[in-house]
Amino acid sequence: MTYKIILLRHGESQWNRENRFTGWTDVPLSEKGIEEARSAGQLMREEGFVFDKAYTSCLKRAIKTLWLALEELDQMWIPVVKDWRLNERHYGALQGYNKAEMAEKAGEAQVKLWRRSYDVPPPPLTRDDPRYPGNDPRYVNLSPAELPTTECLKDTVARVLPYWNEVICPEIAAGRRLIVAAHGNSLRALVKYLDGIGDEEIVGLNIPTGIPLLYELDENLRPVSHRYLGDPEAAKAAAEAVANQARRK
Template identity: 50%
Template sequence: MKTISMVLIRHGESTFNQKNLFCGWHDAELSENGIRDASKISSAALMEHKMAFDVAYTSALKRAQDTLKIILKEIGCPDLPTKCDWRLNERHYGNLIGFNKRQMADKYGEEQVQIWRRSFDVLPPPITSDNPYYECIRSNPSFRDIPPEQFPLSESLKTTMGRVIPYWEQEILPQIHAGKRVLIVAHGTIARALAKHIENISDENIKSVNIPNSIPCVYEFDLEKKNLVGKIKYLADENFLNKQMEKTASIGN
């Protein structure tokens, strides 16, 4: 059986992650920890497992693009063909963007905030023009090619999958089926959306799927049958992986 690997990585910690803020489509930078982890966790794991790539995909957001650039430089292929597309953007967290998750939990209750964060089809409140990040999101030049009718005000995992999965099926998956080794560096919700689709995870069970920053996830595909082989494999020590998953699941402080 001839197989091909696809690697999926959630970007390193952003400045908004560091402050425990909802980020979504705000174009936050990587934190110092995020820059370090892209090298010391993501790149190191890829080199340890001798992973190589033919093409990379990322979003229109800097935190994912910068993570990818660091990784490609570290693994010795800074000129790898790369495609950036807004359909791999993090979900739009609506009017939650810019607010501290713990403060939102204190205001609306932990259950409601976790529903907004982890449910399949519940939309956060739509962003309004008085949100402090509304204008910089709407005017981001990286988003200028997004059709106005497709520019969201809020997204759930379900609606995010409405843009991610067609892109996966039409653009990325054919590359894998053609034998190309694909690297995707994107965001937490994008990783969950792809995991749900690829692994056929139910709407209920996806609530408990937490994919941490920086740790590479490897999917293996059968090139002849064009199907998934086995389960997702994380390139990390199990104790460290579980600790990071718990951190991702938590509302934080």
Template identity: 50%
Template sequence: MPELVIVRHGQSQWNLENRFTGEVDVDLTDKGREEAHSAGKKLEGYHFDLAFTSELKRAQETLEIILNEIKEPNIPIHKNKALNERNYGDLQGLNKAETAIKFGEEQVHIWRRSYDIAPPNGESLKDTYNRVIPYYQKEIAPLLHSGKNIIIAAHGNSLRSLMMYLENITAENIVQVNIPTGVPRVYTIDKMNQTIISTKYL
């Protein structure tokens, strides 16, 4: 049975500083690199035929560290902006606590956690879903259907979108889902009908 593994990148510099990061291309912290090494150690014994990641360096470096840990650094890697983090628009770069004071905690909570309400000049989770899922259906699902094992290193909201699709999570329930940084989630997939047989965090 083919396996799909998704991993959220390790801690970034702006995660550490409690800033809205979105599509700003920030580096991993030392802790983020440690989380990526830890993810790789948890994936010891797994084999991947291809890897997918975003166009942002924090996800790319996470993937590189993982593939080096499992001694598969030379598998094909596909980078695409469809897997980028959600664009937080005018909030990008702002400290989350200061933003709550400026706009009100309730408004910021709505921007962060609602499914279809976007921050000013940014994307909602629904917008993110609408670019992630067509890319997954076109580029990744057929490879799983052919029996390939795939790893995706991406971001909290692009991966939450994928989880919605794979696990049939409703828009109401996805607001409660948080993906930990650097912890692989493994899907075992029925090759014939593409249904999920099992899923687990390592």
């Protein structure tokens, strides 16, 4: 007996397009991102996916990707749960800055540490910074300790994993067919756990936009296999492009 779950990073956002650190900034999809979200839905339709429930973040790039994919599947009616714990990792004071320009300024090695290391957080925001999420009504129920001023992947794991274990896993075990639409790093956090990727190896993992990632799980909800739907070479090239976003110009 195995279970299937789809993990989907949103389609290209406007700030992915402009190559800017985004984090909790609520930016829309680009035109290309809208197309990617539709294609993701088509890929799932071609493989006959049917879902009972969807999970996403509180950020419109993931929410809209989910909507567009479900529209292609003609399954827009299913319940959708939005939770901040699936948000992108908070990129602290880097939010808004161009990744390649930051590599010029701080050096590629430093930017790689901020982007991909397990436990080096980007510089934090101050609480009086307009980018601090504490004044945003969608986060009104978060405790001060939960409201980030920055996050490394380890911090993201610390909020994504309890959500996976306490909210999503019971649904899978009950036989519900789920799709999770989230972000590059909230999904890296999950994949790190699922595949038991070490703190050093996780540096090399990049997740492309808008390509459904299928996991098959055994009865203990441990992965048996995973693959990107569609052309594996295209997924590989897209992941490579993500890795290279913070090269100096």
